[in-house]
Amino acid sequence: MSIRIRTTPLTVVALAAGLALAAVTPALAGTASTPARPAAATTAQGDPRNVTQRVTDFYGAYIDAVWDTEDPASGADAKALRDFYLSASARKKVAAWEKKNHADGILFAQNVPVKWKVAYTGSGMGHATSRVTLTWSDGKHPQVTRIDVQSDLTTRKITDLKPAE
Numbered sequence: 001m002s003i004r005i006r007t008t009p010l011t012v013v014a015l016a017a018g019l020a021l022a023a024v025t026p027a028l029a030g031t032a033s034t035p036a037r038p039a040a041a042t043t044a045q046g047d048p049r050n051v052t053q054r055v056t057d058f059y060g061a062y063i064d065a066v067w068d069t070e071d072p073a074s075g076a077d078a079k080a081l082r083d084f085y086l087s088a089s090a091r092k093k094v095a096a097w098e099k100k101n102h103a104d105g106i107l108f109a110q111n112v113p114v115k116w117k118v119a120y121t122g123s124g125m126g127h128a129t130s131r132v133t134l135t136w137s138d139g140k141h142p143q144v145t146r147i148d149v150q151s152d153l154t155t156r157k158i159t160d161l162k163p164a165e
Contacts, residue, residue: 051151055130055158056118058085059106066104067112082106087157094161107134108147108163114138118149126153131164 046053058081065077082091094105103110115135122129127150136143146164151157 049156051128051153051156052118052120052130054085054156055132055149055151058158059116059118059132062106063112063116066107085158087152087155087159090157090159090161106161108145108161109134109136111136115142121148123153127151127159128153 113134
């Protein structure tokens with residue numbers, strides 16, 4: 001009997017075991033309480049000199065921080081993001097709005113959106129304006145709100161936020 005003939009049954013058993021493990025592993029890995037959605041194949045890029053890109057970066061990081069309420073660092077992260085991206089006067093306006101409305105003055109809501117996007121809407125007198133669109137639910141008719149964000153072209157800091165009219 002040749003060596004090749006004796007190893008064939010072992011190869012078949014090993015291959016079958018490997019296929020069985022490959023089939024079971026994804027099922028076992030999916031036992032988390034909140035399944036993560038697979039991301040579509042996308043690319044991202046940025047430019048720290050672009051004020052609209054900075055608004056995009058801020059909202060992306062801020063929403064990530066407030067979404068992860070179980071992470072003990074999330075509150076500190078959200079505060080640090082505000083301190084870095086917002087001017088002192090904008091932080092005061094946000095704090096006053098929050099005190100009056102008992103909600104988040106960056107999102108103008110008590111909840112956290114599931115999606116967001118930012119678009120440049122114009123500039124003048126040393127400032128640029130971006131429109132932030134927040135999507136609050138999935139489905140056919142998701143609820144959407146918009147926020148107009150003004151940024152200083154020199155410092156790139158957010159100087160004003162207000163619900164879009």
